[in-house]
Amino acid sequence: MTEPFIHLRNVRKVYRKGHEEFLAISDATFDVMPGELVSLVGPSGCGKSTLLKILAGLHGHDGGEVRIGSSAHAFDPSRDVGMVFQAPLLLKWRRILDNVLLPAEILGLPMAAARERANGLLALVGLSGFEDKYPYELSGGMQQRAAIARALVHDPKLVLMDEPFGALDALTREKMNLELLRIWKESGKTIVFVTHGISEAVFLGTRVVVLTAGPARMADNFEIVLPYPRTLEMKTQERFGDYTRRIYKLLGME
Amino acid sequence: MDRLNETLPRYALAVLSHIALVVVWYLFVKLGNVPKFVMPSPVETLDALLSPNYGWWANIAVTATEIFGGYFLALAVGVALALAFTWSKVLETFFMPLLISLNMIPKVALGPLIIVWFKYGVLPNTLIAFSIALFPILLTTARGLREIEPELLDLVRGLRGSRWQLFTKIQLPGALPYIFSGMKVAAILAVAGAIVGEFLGSDKGLGYLMLQVQVTLDTPAMFMAVILITMIGVALYGMVLALERLLVVKDARLD
Numbered sequence: 010m011t012e013p014f015i016h017l018r019n020v021r022k023v024y025r026k027g028h029e030e031f032l033a034i035s036d037a038t039f040d041v042m043p044g045e046l047v048s049l050v051g052p053s054g055c056g057k058s059t060l061l062k063i064l065a066g067l068h069g070h071d072g073g074e075v076r077i078g079s080s081a082h083a084f085d086p087s088r089d090v091g092m093v094f095q096a097p098l099l100l101k102w103r104r105i106l107d108n109v110l111l112p113a114e115i116l117g118l119p120m121a122a123a124r125e126r127a128n129g130l131l132a133l134v135g136l137s138g139f140e141d142k143y144p145y146e147l148s149g150g151m152q153q154r155a156a157i158a159r160a161l162v163h164d165p166k167l168v169l170m171d172e173p174f175g176a177l178d179a180l181t182r183e184k185m186n187l188e189l190l191r192i193w194k195e196s197g198k199t200i201v202f203v204t205h206g207i208s209e210a211v212f213l214g215t216r217v218v219v220l221t222a223g224p225a226r227m228a229d230n231f232e233i234v235l236p237y238p239r240t241l242e243m244k245t246q247e248r249f250g251d252y253t254r255r256i257y258k259l260l261g262m263e
Numbered sequence: 264m265d266r267l268n269e270t271l272p273r274y275a276l277a278v279l280s281h282i283a284l285v286v287v288w289y290l291f292v293k294l295g296n297v298p299k300f301v302m303p304s305p306v307e308t309l310d311a312l313l314s315p316n317y318g319w320w321a322n323i324a325v326t327a328t329e330i331f332g333g334y335f336l337a338l339a340v341g342v343a344l345a346l347a348f349t350w351s352k353v354l355e356t357f358f359m360p361l362l363i364s365l366n367m368i369p370k371v372a373l374g375p376l377i378i379v380w381f382k383y384g385v386l387p388n389t390l391i392a393f394s395i396a397l398f399p400i401l402l403t404t405a406r407g408l409r410e411i412e413p414e415l416l417d418l419v420r421g422l423r424g425s426r427w428q429l430f431t432k433i434q435l436p437g438a439l440p441y442i443f444s445g446m447k448v449a450a451i452l453a454v455a456g457a458i459v460g461e462f463l464g465s466d467k468g469l470g471y472l473m474l475q476v477q478v479t480l481d482t483p484a485m486f487m488a489v490i491l492i493t494m495i496g497v498a499l500y501g502m503v504l505a506l507e508r509l510l511v512v513k514d515a516r517l518d
Contacts, residue, residue: 101515102515111432144514
């Protein structure tokens with residue numbers, strides 16, 4: 010068995026505000042294998058985003074064990090994390106290509122090579138020909154594609170996505186799900202995908218981690234045995250329904 | 264064709280409205296038989312400009328120096344102070360409330376004091392223009408530098424970006440629309456500040472000239488002075504707008 014890329018054991022996180030303590034995560038335990046796309050699903054305020062920030066190295070944790078990287082896949086938290094948020098957060102005053110290049114600039118990577126890579130990534134996310142446009146000239150879905158290219162430009166090993174399609178309309182969202190799967194296959198990245206869309210979590214993930222609210226406790230962690238490439242038609246299959254039902258039940262919505 | 268339709272009439276209409284105002288002014292004076300000392304016609308006003316007695320150029324130079332000098336001083340000091348505040352939380356929490364209180368002082372009321380301290384002339388009037396133009400620039404710049412999405416901050420921090428990178432790549436360009444919105448308000452105030460200074464105590468400038476000719480009821484010269492002051496203000500404002508168009512992407516402009 011290969012070594013996991015992300016290894017979490019009994020992770021606890023407490024926020025302190027003055028004298029008050031707020032337990033954000035009580036006990037998160039799961040592994041992510043290299044190249045996996047793991048969906049983290051749970052209700053709003055269940056600590057999903059906190060967990061992502063711990064993985065990004067932005068927050069520490071108060072208990073348990075967090076290990077990222079393995080002997081085969083060394084991990085440098087400053088260079089090996091790409092982030093995509095719910096809002097595209099492109100810089101309004103930069104053209105799309107220059108937006109994609111932002112992480113490369115901050116890391117001080119050689120710019121000629123980065124530019125070439127950025128162009129390739131824009132092609133990968135379907136934005137060829139939009140390099141010189143400004144963000145406002147693109148639709149919400151296209152802006153989010155650019156944000157995905159930005160998250161990949163420094164060739165990180167781990168991509169963290171925090172409800173990246175949550176603000177898109179339902180149809181665009183379905184389309185972006187298919188696109189993401191294609192991008193994931195072609196780039197071979199390990200992806201942790203946070204969502205509160207249950208069907209989205211099942212559709213994308215090789216594995217789904219279910220978190221329950223206040224404080225986040227891991228309720229379940231199971232593999233999605235559905236072949237890739239996944240098709241929208243799979244959503245009508247019985248097995249897909251079984252998975253979504255299982256999650257609904259865990260979240261007490263049945 | 265659509266483009267032409269949109270842009271050409273916009274400028275044409277703007278010019279037209281200005282011409283229309285002059286025409287209405289002319290007709291009002293002519294048809295109403297308004298005496299010259301109450302309101303001169305546009306022609307009489309223009310006549311005043313051609314008379315060498317008023318020393319228009321020298322007065323324009325003085326007033327323009329006060330306005331532009333005070334304005335650019337306010338821009339430099341305002342942006343620098345706002346920068347210092349974003350870099351030091353202590354500095355900000357110490358000075359910002361004080362500055363907001365000081366902002367409440369009607370700057371015009373400081374005029375007589377500034378003249379006591381610095382005597383007559385270009386310097387005190389420049390300082391009055393400066394003091395009145397400073398706050399809008401300072402406050403909007405400080406606000407603009409603070410307006411940064413927390414997730415964008417996470418993104419830069421995640422990459423272990425430096426404070427300087429955060430500032431040059433995200434904060435400053437992000438603050439530009441705010442800075443320009445402050446600069447526009449400040450441009451209008453700087454003009455008012457300089458003229459008030461000249462009213463209060465001065466021996467040259469367009470504001471001073473207005474007081475001189477008022478004694479002899481030389482209304483055409485007063486009208487001309489007001490028009491020239493306005494034109495200096497329009498030049499300053501136009502410069503700010505042009506600079507904004509150059510530096511700020513259309514979508515990011517605040518107004």
